[in-house]
Amino acid sequence: MNAPLIEHDLKRLLAYHSVENIGIILLGVGAAMLFQVYRLEALAALALVAALYHTLNHATFKSLLFMGAGAVLHATHTRNMEELGGLIKRMPQTAVFFLVGSIAIAALPPFNGFISEWLTLQSLLLSFRISAHTVNLIFAFSVAALALTSGLAAACFVKAFGITFLALPRSEHAEQAREVEWRMRAAMALLALLCVVLGVLPALILAPLEATVFDLTHAHADMQFNFNAVVANGGFGWAAPLWMGIGLAVLFVVIPLALRSIGASRQRRYYETWSCGRALQTSRFEYTATAFANPFKRVFAILYRPVKDLDIEFHPESRYFVRTIEYENPSRLIFEDKIYRPLLRMINAAARRARVLQSGNVHGYLVYILIALVALLILAS
Amino acid sequence: MLTEVTLELLQLFIVALGSPLLVGIIRKVKARLQGRRGASVFQPYFDIRKLFSKETVVSENTSWIFRFTPYLLATTMLLSSLIVPALATRTPLGFMGNIIALMYLFLLGTFFLALAGLDAGSAFGGMGSSREVAIAALAEPTVLIAIFGIALRAGTTSLDGIVTRFAAEPLLMLNAGHLLAFIAFFIVALAENGRLPVDNPSTHLELTMIHEAMILEYSGRHLALVEWATGMKLFLFLTLLSNLFFPWGVALTNTPIALFSAFLALIVKLLFFASAIALLETAVAKLRLFRVPELLAGSFTVALLAVVTAFFLQ
């Protein structure tokens, strides 16, 4: 879930997030199944609609982001964020598209990730209609998990976008970067547009999805929607992404006008970043992806088990002058070490043992059938 | 129709103009508690005005993100002020989002502020953003579980729905779950607004600051906007705390009398919370950054307890 945060390879980071999003989708599906079991068809349909909607959205913004990453790779020949930076000045359009994708995947309004995740949350919250306490608690935890996921996703894409596109380039790769050819940009533009449309006009896609789910569950999703707003379960929850978008846009225009009207100063001066009075500001001052991820590493220390390696070489004359400092901070997922790996090892071992069954010996195969037959016959009669 | 529009504008202006005062009051109370006279409660207004009249210095490393963010931040806050039932439940634009949507709206602001922090390419900005988003991310689960707790008892997640429900059946609030949810939400409010013990709004000590580090590069009108937006965020959170958990006085009908009384009630409640925060901030010291998760974990547990109690002792 929070593996992506310590991942500094742009594409692998995105790949990790696919897992996360599939998790969200499966959360919806699982909720749907449980609702079904408790005969709450309408809610099941709601959860399923949310899941399918998120599948669709995930497809859009994830392909947008992958394209963006591809563009960056194409322009800089590196996927390592630590070597990127400042791309927003060199490839402005790609930057905008990637930003749209990042906001969408962080499930922030008014883009498409928001509304589907919002729907999923609604369906999860509505789980209190189920009258079985254990199930309720399972749902409570899944709500928390989903919340944490979306929070971490936001954090992660602040990192992804900020480190990759903002501030100064961290290598001449990034220095030399140029905007990619128009076809790539056109494709990204299209997907970005899709992210917006799916975000502010959910009714467009909700109608067909709802119909599909009706075929499947023979219950109408417990929701009402039109181009103004989406309503879950009567008055349980409201969201009007379209109007949020409009409101944001309007106010965003109004504020500067208001400021001008009250006669706020409009003069502006460009100057170098304040750097504690040091002479020149270079990209070496910048916060790196590793540093950015550090708090999370510290917080989830139990999961990440950061391995510190501080190596200071002192000046020969006086140990108060440091010549070089090397600080390494690789980190490994304890999930992998303590849970995934052993589990996988276990499964693999079992599988290997099972593989002996397919020995390649035709006589053995015949024996299986003979034994199966005799056993069943004896059992049945 | 007219009344609706006026109502929304009223809320807008209360939040927009009231927030600096709130900040001023908190500072004043704090000063008094610490035995200082402290600046006038209107000091924040003067600051903002001064900042607006000053010229703006922008780092040449920055991109449009840096200049764009302050406006967006203020925008999100103003938009939220149209959704939050500060005075009345019948807010015509309340349908724009339920409490969850509201939280995601706040997160949008944080998202951009963090980007702006990275934009200038200074070490402080980066440090600030990384810590800010870390805290925001860790606060999310608490927020939603707390909301879950409320929704369980109110049977809805729409803001005005919750207020109406509790106003209609005050007995619902006489419940351990309600209190627990409130505590959890309060802690989250502190964390989200960068108050003590999570962050110290009045420090500029490099290594401890979070929010201040993030906005270190801002100056002039940008800084003014950011400060103002921060004030509004605090105002909105306190309003939520007051009206969701103690919905007394919130106007259920849009009659002038009701609205006026609601206004008074709001002032009283906000004063109470302001002084509570001031008291708290004088009483407790700032936590080390890496103790913060423990605090949030604590609040998470509290919120979970709220949910559990809601399920088991209805």
Added chain:
Amino acid sequence: MSAELLSRLVTLLSFAALGLTILLIVRTRLEGQVRVFGLQSLVLALLSVLIALYTGRLELFGVGLALLVIKGIIIPRVLHRAVTKIGIVRVAAPYLGTAPALVICALLTIVAFYVMTPIATTNPLPTADAMPLAFAGVLTGFFIMVNRRRAVTQILGFLMLENGIFLLALLTTYGVPFVVEMGVFLDVLVAVLIMEVFVCHIKDNFDSIDVGELGTLKE
């Protein structure tokens, strides 16, 4: 002929058929095995004719005749041809030696009785008493397929199994409809022809007809 007599004769011949199947376990030379199978087919043909006489069902004569021609003459010929074509080949011992193999056969026969007797007793037909024997033949044929390494013997085991099934059907319901019976014979014939081709291929490719050595495809 009376039902009593019929059922006695049927049981007797069924015993003979089963005995021949078991004999296959003992015989080692391929030619001998093929001859055993031919003999068994002959017995079955006799059985069907017997039942035909008793019931007066004409198609059973046809079935008997077809059986005699296909399983009694053609298939043994085919297999014999294959055996001669293969010539002398080194042959590994079966997985189980004769003695344990016979024990297994005994066990399988017990299973057959355990399974089939309940049904046989409810079956009104006079031939039904021999059903367990027929099924024992099926299982034994199956076991031969499992135990013997040489492709030809495996095929013979399969044919014995087929014969057992035919017998079982014959005893239970005086056989299945004529069309079906013919179709079955045809299938068996084609199957055996294909198998023969494959046996020769195997001989050419692996220079042995020990199908136990076909082990490249695993997992």
Added chain:
Amino acid sequence: MMLLSLLLIPLIATGLIAVARQRVLIELLHVGSALVTLGVAAAIAVEIWHSSVLIAAGDLFRVDALSALMVAIITSLGAITSVYAVGYIRAELSDAHLRRVRLFFALFQLFIFTMVVAVTTDNLGVMWIAVEGTTLATVFLVNLRHTRTSLEAAYKYLILSSVGIALAFIGTALIYYAGAGKAGEIAVNWSTLRAGAGSLNGDVVRLAFIFILVGYGTKAGLVPMHTWLPDAHSEAPAPISALMSGVLLNVGLYAMMRFKAIVDAALGPAFAANLLIGVGLLSLLIAAAFLIAQRNYKRMLAYSSVEHIGIVCLGLGFGGYWGVFGAVFHVVNHALAKSLLFIVSGNILLKYHSAEIRDVRGLMRASPWTGALFLAGVLALIGLPPFAPFISEFIIFRSGLESYPWAAAMGVILLVVVFGGMLASVNSMLYGEPPADIENGGGLRLWLAPLAVNFALLLALGLTLPASFEGAIKQVVQIVGV
């Protein structure tokens, strides 16, 4: 009449191809017959959709909704694969091997014919003969390449299937006895049996169903009778693998469905249900074990067939309207997805000259179309939305959670294991650097065009369940019996 023409066209085509001299002529006859058969099948399907059943040749052939569905699957996939087969065989066998080319196409048609007979006849015995016929028709096709491995696979396939089918014959005979024994009349048809199923002798039926399960289960590739399947499916040329995996297994399932209907009527649902669930779970378990870190992608697809047949059995076992509905729906989906994948795998094989997963790298770059289709197929197969298998699996396990929660839960867990296993292998195939000696593009891209149909259907059925389609499946469900 229509029915007879449906049966005769492939048979005649077989004969003509057997005597045809020019390769082009053979190919024309082959594709032509496949397409005409498809047309006739469509007409029949419409007929069934309006009136209830079609009958031909006395009571020998009888087509109801279930048969119609199977005919639809057989002929449509038959048409798609037969088009691809032309291209594939051109790449595989030069004109020098005209005899083998002729043999291939003749047997291909014969294969279609036997399957159609199997699902359209009303007579249990004739069906048995036809099913055995499918084995005999395909065994040479499996050995088409005349390599040692293909020979080995073919031999095992022949022996094991023959034995299995033989056992199924015992079951058939016992059902005969149960049905006709007392009445004395011989012709035993599905229709008559289904009608009088209530009065059958319970013990006999119970015994019979075990033979049926083991026998036709061998044909359907259920564990532990599945052992021939991975060998045969991986050694056969791609179009044949596609038909065997996508269609032939369903014929085995078809037989089991027919018998299940009778058994349920005679013994009540519990007996068959327990057996089916047991076998289904076992199949899922073993398939999962072999899907993890499978080295050969064609074998991977084969084992995934075992897995999916297991899922269908679970659906039939869970029972209830939705369980059976999901099972039937899943049969369709699996047929679509699996035939698509096997055909695509044919392209991969022709391109990389290896069926080993580790030899295949950077497929996405080397041939994007093939890669994309392969990925889509796999995603569909492991049951991700928005593809149809997700819907059917959802239906099946939902009904399972109600009737047999533990079995359903285990099934879901195994599905997750399969999910991980397959995705891992496929990722390594799709991405990375393609080997140096692989020329980009090329392949049989054009011949993949018919697969657009599979893909479109998988997507369409995944996104929406057309009322007409649902109605058709509903009819089938009523026949399988709830």
